[in-house]
Amino acid sequence: MTTHYLVLSALLFAIGGVGVLVRRNAIVVFMCVELMLNACNLAFVTFARQNGNLDGQLIAFFVMIVAAAEVVIGLAIIVTIFRTRRSASVDDASLLKY
Amino acid sequence: MGESITFWVLAVVSVIAALGLVFSRRAVYSALMLGVVMLSLAVLYAVQDAPFLAAVQIIVYTGAVMMLFLFVLMLVGVDSSDSLVETIKGQRFWAVVGGLGFAALLALGIGNAVAGSPKGLAAATEGGGNVSSLAQLIFTRHVFAFEVTSALLITAALGAMVLAHRERAEAKPTQRDLSRQRFAAFGRTGKNPAPLPGPGTYARHNAIDMPALLPDGTIAPLSVNRYIARYEESKGILPPEVAEVLEQEEAARRAAQANGHGGEHGTPTVADEARDAGPDTEPMPEDGTGQDTVVAGRVVRPRGESAATEEDGK
Incomplete structure (x- = not known):
């Protein structure tokens, strides 16, 4: 059964990664990053049960905290960029490139 | 199972x-x-x-x-939809290919890394269930990380406030400033500084499409809602007295135009009112939109064209 959970987690992680690469809307890209974090958490919880050790759940808990902080800051940045450029597309925020 | x-x-x-x-x-x-x-x-x-x-x-x-x-x-x-332009050529295709390959790699690699049935958490949570055991771990062995996350959360909250805060570039206009602006406009163009009259609210009607009546019983032209009048015109249900008022106004506007200057000297018409519309007057796409508008039973051509015909008339 553990293998199933791990494969599911890998699938979700890969789907999230494809989303990050394919989508242009910054908010949707962000949601895909959240999906990848969630997939990691699933793997952590699964390994915790596999190894009979609570540390995996603890790490998943910390990942959730960090993800919440990251969402707050990231969305604030997206709103700020939207205010100056009137666009939430990741293609438009390219000034640092040059 | x-x-x-x-x-x-x-x-x-x-x-x-x-x-x-x-x-x-x-x-x-x-x-x-x-x-x-x-x-x-x-x-x-x-x-x-x-x-x-x-x-x-x-x-x-x-x-x-x-x-x-x-x-x-x-x-x-x-409705901020995605742009479909690919900034990197073939990016979508290769992203999907890479995703599939990555999924296969992960699934085969990690999925086969585990052998045997799970040990289960019964031994780890002996001391009183999942929550107490986790709490014990958090507050003993990982207490430093836990404290650091509190600092992280405070920083995140502060950062969100700082990032989302917007400074005003100029001072917010006060009631006094707005009033001054209105009267300055009145001195310049004769634009009515008072608010537009409301719609008529009378015994039988209480709706925005009813024009207000002046003390002598005629219709106050400023209170006629142009959009509704245009709609009613197209449906053929415009009340004749409203149509008459609109027609008179249109005639006055044409006369003022023929004089050369708009509402500079004479009494300002509703059209003038709309042209230098303040924040409390609704914009009217009557002039200069290039399309013919129907007012009071006849087609009103765009201004440039009508001015040209009047030039010919002279």
């Missing part, structure tokens, strides 16, 4: 929802799909002896994070 049924149902649901998250056109649908994935993962946590994490997942992710996402979506604009 129960666990595998739960797993298969939720695995299918969550993978389909994740695909929907990536491929749905609208950002709100993506957000809802993400909510579905998070809820099913919460159930999977609960199945795998992690009730505390399941609760935290629902409270923090589906409660707080999803709300934040939806809020920002509404702020930024729900």
Whole structure:
């Protein structure tokens, strides 16, 4: 059964990664990053049960905290960029490139 | 047995929802799909002896994070759709190929790394269940990391406030400033400084399409709603007295135009009013839009054209 959970987690992680690469809307890209974090958490919880050790759940808990902080800051940045450029597309925020 | 049924149902649901998250056109649908994935993962946590994490997942992710996402979506604009332009050639195709390869690699690698049945958490949670055991770990061995996360959360809250705060470039106009502006406009163009009269509210009608009446019983031209009048005109249900008022006004406007200057000297008409419309007058796309508008039973041509014909007349 553990293998199933791990494969599911890998699938979700890969789907999230494809989303990050394919989508242009910054908010949707962000949601895909959240999906990848969630997939990691699933793997952590699964390994915790596999190894009979609570540390995996603890790490998943910390990942959730960090993800919440990251969402707050990231969305604030997206709103700020939207205010100056009137666009939430990741293609438009390219000034640092040059 | 129960666990595998739960797993298969939720695995299918969550993978389909994740695909929907990536491929749905609208950002709100993506957000809802993400909510579905998070809820099913919460159930999977609960199945795998992690009730505390399941609760935290629902409270923090589906409660707080999803709300934040939806809020920002509404702020930024729900209809902000994706651009379909590929900035890197073939990026979509290679992203999908890379994703498939990555999934296969991960699934084969990590999926085969585990042998044997899970040990289970019974031994680890001996001292009083999942929550107390986790609390013991958090507040003893990992207490420093826990304290650091509190600093992180405070920093995040402060950072969000700083980033989302907007300084005003100029002072907010006060009532006094706005009043001065209105009277300056009155001195310049004769624009009525008072608010527009409201619609008529009389014994039989209480609606925006009823014009207000002046003391002598005639219709106050300023109170006629142009959009509704135009609509009624097109339907042929414009009341004749309103049509008459509009016609008179149109005639006055033409006369003023023929004199050379608009409402500079004479009494300002509604058209003038609309031209230098302040914030409290609704804009009227009557002039200069290039399309013929129907006012009071006849087609009013755009201004340039009518001026040209009048030039010919002279």
